[in-house]
Amino acid sequence: MKKNCLLAGLLSLAILPSFAGTKIACVGDSITYGSGISNRETNSYPYFLQKLLGDGYEVVNFGNPGKTAGDFPGQVGRWYGSTREHQEAVAFEGDIYVCNLGINDTGVWWNAGLFVQGYQNLIDQWRGKRKDVPVIIWTRLGPDFRGEPGKKAFPGNVFPERKYSAKDNGSSAKRGEAEKLLQKIARKKKTLTMDAYAAMASHPEWYKDGLHPMAPGARRIAQLTCSALYRLRPWRQAAPVIRVDETRLTLTNESARALVLDHGTLKGGPKQSVIFVFGEGSVLGPGESATIRLNAEATSADFGSPLATKAAHAENAVFVPAGKTTAETHPRIQVD
Numbered sequence: 574m575k576k577n578c579l580l581a582g583l584l585s586l587a588i589l590p591s592f593a594g595t596k597i598a599c600v601g602d603s604i605t606y607g608s609g610i611s612n613r614e615t616n617s618y619p620y621f622l623q624k625l626l627g628d629g630y631e632v633v634n635f636g637n638p639g640k641t642a643g644d645f646p647g648q649v650g651r652w653y654g655s656t657r658e659h660q661e662a663v664a665f666e667g668d669i670y671v672c673n674l675g676i677n678d679t680g681v682w683w684n685a686g687l688f689v690q691g692y693q694n695l696i697d698q699w700r701g702k703r704k705d706v707p708v709i710i711w712t713r714l715g716p717d718f719r720g721e722p723g724k725k726a727f728p729g730n731v732f733p734e735r736k737y738s739a740k741d742n743g744s745s746a747k748r749g750e751a752e753k754l755l756q757k758i759a760r761k762k763k764t765l766t767m768d769a770y771a772a773m774a775s776h777p778e779w780y781k782d783g784l785h786p787m788a789p790g791a792r793r794i795a796q797l798t799c800s801a802l803y804r805l806r807p808w809r810q811a812a813p814v815i816r817v818d819e820t821r822l823t824l825t826n827e828s829a830r831a832l833v834l835d836h837g838t839l840k841g842g843p844k845q846s847v848i849f850v851f852g853e854g855s856v857l858g859p860g861e862s863a864t865i866r867l868n869a870e871a872t873s874a875d876f877g878s879p880l881a882t883k884a885a886h887a888e889n890a891v892f893v894p895a896g897k898t899t900a901e902t903h904p905r906i907q908v909d
Contacts, residue, residue, distance in 0.1 A: 594629040597622070597802070598667030599636065600653070600699070601674050604715055604794075606636030609785040616788040621795030625831040625858045626802075635662040642674035642695065643688035651677070654695055663698055669805070670699045670708045671798055673769065675755060676715065676784075679747035689754055696762045708762070709801050712755040713770040715794075717745050719783035728774050730783065737783030767801045769794060772854050776877055793877050797854040803833040813857065815890050817841070822849075822865045822887045826857035834892070839865070839882075841890035848884035850874060 599605050599619040607617030614620065619634035626632065635658040644652035653659050653674055662670070672695070678688050692710075700706045720726065720741035722733040727748050730737065759766050772793060773779070779790030786794065811828035822839070826832040834855040838847045849865055852874035857863060869881035 594631055595669065595806070596665060596667045597626075597630060597632045598662045598665050598670045598699070599632060599634050599798075600659070600662050600670055600672045600695075601636050602640045602653070602677055603636065603638035603785060604676070605634060605673050606638050607634070607791065608638045609782060610788055610791060616791060618786075618791040618794040618798065621792045622798050625795055625799045625856060627830045627859060629830075633662075633665060633667075635659070635665075639677055640674065641678045641688075641691070643678050643684060643691035644694075645678075645682040645684055645687055648682050652691060654691065654698065659695070659698070663701065666701075666703075667699070668706065669802065670696075670706065671710075671767075671801075672708065673711045673715070675711065675751050676717070676744065679744040679751050681743070683747045683751075685750065685754060688751065689758060692755075692758050693762055696758075696764065707805055708764040709767050709798070709805070710755060710759055710764050711769045712759055712766040713752055713768040714748065714755075715769045715784075715786065716774045716780075717741070717748070717784055718777050718780055720745075727770075732777045735777050737780065739782035739784055741783075765801060765805060767797065768853070769797060772797060772852075772875055772877065775873075775875075779877075789877070793854070796856040796876060799831050799856045800833055800835050800854045803831075803835075810894075813892055815892065817887045817890050820867055822867060822882075822890055823862055824857065824865075824892065825862040826859060829859050831859070832857040836895035838893045838895075839887070839890055840893055841887035842884060843886065843888075845889065845891075846884075848887060848890075849880075849882045 607613030610616045617634055619632050623632040637656045637658045640653040640656060641651045696708050717727045718730055719737055719739050720730045722730050725731050726745040779786050781787055810832055813824040813832055814827055816823045834851040835853055837851050839849040841848050855874060855876050863880060866881040867887055868885040871883050872879050872881045
């Protein structure tokens, strides 16, 4: 009887359905892992990415702190390829891999040839026999605010009023060379690229130690990643619900998946002129809203900053996705 029960149990396990959606493997170092973030399991960027994408996607965090893309002599155990997380990421057989490796490579052990060789080796292993598996790599690495006040380097501690708990270990000196090589790797291995610097470099308040983003920074990285994924494999998007009053315009995503606004425009006013253009990584998660102040000093379209437009009026406001020329291309827009 026990034997039959055991056999039935094994058979039931064997026929359990596998995940049928898109599997996304987030591979990398401490920034992917979520080092320094309170409750990292629910505040790391892969977690926020899962919330943005919703059902139909499985996002798994395979980050391991301190790991490198290159396999450098004297740094036993630091190469990401030697980790359990790497082996699990390979076995996961992700549909897409997103990698942030590179920041830990530029220490005193730096070797350009080994960096390129090691990174390409990792990409080959993630793809395995599935040569067409997309890989997105950070070719502009996240900012490093460490160092003495006034010292400028990626972007360095150019905010004199801020004190970080970590000091620059000299790794920033080779950052420029590493990023050029990352572009070379991307071209050779035909990967997609992602800029994790531009949208983060003006937000030192997102960093406690100067290198590892806290939850607000991790959320911003998730938005940038979501934008990159949408460019890779666009999904059908619901239109934002738009509400306008005398002082502000509010867009709300009432759908179950992220709304990517990148480079789209808002048109409104008496002549339906362009009143706002969204920047890279402008993403609204399910149930989220973005408010734009009208008739105010225009500020960045970065979702990490206040949004404002000099336009005084926004009646009959419509959102026009990038590449579209008329509001009629988005007929489901609702205007209060």
